[in-house]
Amino acid sequence: MTDERASTRLNKHIAETGFCSRREADRLIAARRVTVNGIAAGMGAVVGEGDEVKVDGHELRVRQKKAGGRKHVYIMLNKPVGITCTTEQAVDGNIIDFVDHQERIFPIGRLDKESEGLILLTSNGDIVNEILRAENKHEKEYHVAVNKPVTDEFLRGMARGVRIRDEVTLPCKTARLAKFGFRIVLTQGLNRQIRLMSDAFDYRVKQLRRVRIDNLKLGALKIGQWRNLTEVELRGLLPQRTDW
Known part of the structure; x- marks a missing residue:
């Protein structure tokens, strides 16, 4: 491990790579599927710069923000009835195949299969719980x-x-x-x-x-269509964050 002053909790590190949300990262850690520098990690583990993190033997890397761009993907979809909000691509009509984005993304929360309308998807697993927690009053x-x-x-x-x-x-x-x-x-x-x-x-x-x-509205977005969130929308949704 490196200097503790630069350390990050392991579940947060995994989420920042876009692999999954913090909650799912906790499940992976509890199942002993995550290693840090070749050693199975425990709950509450921290990592620092230079540490090698793997899930099921596959190394994870934190996304680097592109010049003039974003590190992560943030989109809104007008979900049709019949689409299931799951990342399990074995499920027919899953939302990941429906959006067919080039990046690895997952939905923030869910809408029932028989419901429609606005749902957010992202590659930033670190914001999922922040938006879903009832106490944050979104x-x-x-x-x-x-x-x-x-x-x-x-x-x-x-x-x-x-x-x-x-x-x-x-x-x-x-x-x-x-x-x-x-x-x-x-x-x-x-x-x-x-x-x-x-x-x-x-x-x-x-x-x-x-x-x-919150501040995000479907507007003229037609059923089945999706678009990227704007900078203004992101700042309105998560005003305390800048790690886009």
């Missing part, structure tokens, strides 16, 4: 169509929080969009959250579309 706005008229009681109940599975969802914002439609703004992202919240009031979701993540 807003996600959805437009939802349901099978019966939206009532004030339903909107108030959804906004207060709903018990699903073994927890109560965080308070959120709701508003009526149409007789059979409403908007909802969440800061958390539990699996199938809006569908399960609606089920609790005997409503069935017929269409679910994410239209915004």
